[in-house]
Amino acid sequence: MRTYFHVDMDAFFVSVEELYEPSLVGKPVVVGGRPDERGVVSAASYAARKFGVHSAMPLRTAYKLCPQAIFVDGHPERYREYSHKVFDVLREFSPLVEMASIDEAYLDMTGTERLHGPPLRAAHLLHGRMKQATGLNCSVGIASSRLVAKISSDQAKPNGVLWVVPGSEAAFLAPLDVRKVPGVGKVTEANLNARGIRKVEDLARLDEGFLEQKFGKWGLALAGKARGLDAGGWFDGEIGEDEGPKSISHEHTFSRDTADAGQIEATLARLCEMVGRRLREHGLHARTVQLKLRYSDFSTITRAHSVERGTQVDTELFEEARELFRRNWKAGRAVRLIGVHASSWVEGGEQMDLLNEARHEKWEQALAAVDRLRTRFGESAVSLAAGMKGKFRERTHENPAGLPGKKDRS
C-alpha cells in the first residue's frame, strides 16, 4: 500500500499577483488581460468566481459578468519563480516529487511516517510550511493512488486537506459526477451522459469489456479510473522522473484577423525565434516543424514537415515554417492565429557537408550571442531581418499606431 499526496495551489496566478500587489486581496481579480482584448481568463479570484467567472472563459464574457473586477496581465516569469519555491517546499517532505504542472504536484509519501508522522499530520505540516515559505495557500489530497489523491485535493479546495482512507476509495468516488475524473472532459461527459452514465458509481457498475468496446483503449482506462486505479493514461510511470519536453511551440492570435502576408510572415519569424531560443536552451534539435493556421471562422489546420537532420536555428525553422505557410495558406483568407510547433528531437550536427557545416556553425555562434543580448535587454532587442519585413508591429493598446517602437529597432 502506497501513500500519495496531490498538492494543488489555490487560485495560483491570482495569489501570486496578490503577493506583488496586496491591494488585490479579497477583491474580484481576473488574470489574463484587459477585458476588451481577445483572450480568455487564466485565473479568477474566489471573489470573481462568485459572479460566475472561471478560467478559460473569454475576457469579454468575464467583463459582462463582473465589470467591477480588476483585470490584470499574467506574469509567467513570476509564476515559474513561485513554482520553483513550491517545489522546494515539497522536497522537504519527500524526495519523490513530480510537478504535474506549474501549480500542482504529486508526492510519493510512502514510508515517510517516521519522519513526518501519519499522513494527515504530514499534510497539515506541509500546508502550514507552504504558507510560511511562499505566502500561498494550497489544498492537499491524500490517497493510495495518484488518481484518487488528485480528485480528493479538488474536493478539499480551497485551502483544505482531505484524506481518503484506504478501503474507502469506492465510497468516496461513487457519488461524484463523471466529469470529476481527470481525463473526462466535455465530450466524454456528454457521451457518457447520453448513455445514462452520470456518476462515477454508474461508471463503476459497467463491464470493462463494454467500455473497451465503446471507447477503445480509453474505455479500459476509464473502467480502472472508476475504481480509483492509476493504471493507464497520465498516471503511468514513477514519480519524480523528468524527461524534458516532447515538443516546443509558440502561437499568436492577432488582435484583428489579417490577410496581410507581410504581417503574418513577420509574426511567423518572431515565433520561430522564440521556438529556436527555447530549443537552444534545452539543447534540442527538432526534426519536425509544424505550422498551425486558424482562420476567422475558427477552422484550424496544421501542416507538418519532417527533415532528416534536426535544427535549432531560427532561420532554418523559419524557412520550413514559411514554406508550409506559403503552400497552405489560401491567399486573401483572413488569419486569426498562427503557430509554430517543433518536435521529434534528434542529436544535432550529424551528416552535413563541410560548407553547410560551416554556415550552420556560424549561425549557432551568432544565435548564442543573440540569446545573450536578449537575456540582457529583453526579448525584442534583436530580431530576424525577416521579422521586420512586415514594417510594422501589430497594433496593441501599448502601441495603438502599430509602429515599431524604440525596443523594436535593432
Added chain:
DNA sequence: TCTGGGGTCCTAGGACCC
C-alpha cells in the same frame, strides 16, 4: 469584435518495408 497559449496523449490512414 465570443472562443489564449503551452503542452500530452490517442487515433487513424497511407507509405513503406520485410
Added chain:
DNA sequence: TCTGGGGTCCTAGGACCC
C-alpha cells in the same frame, strides 16, 4: 492472378489538462 500480415514512420486532427 490473387491477395498475407506485422511493424514503423509520417501526417492530421481531436480530446484533454492547467
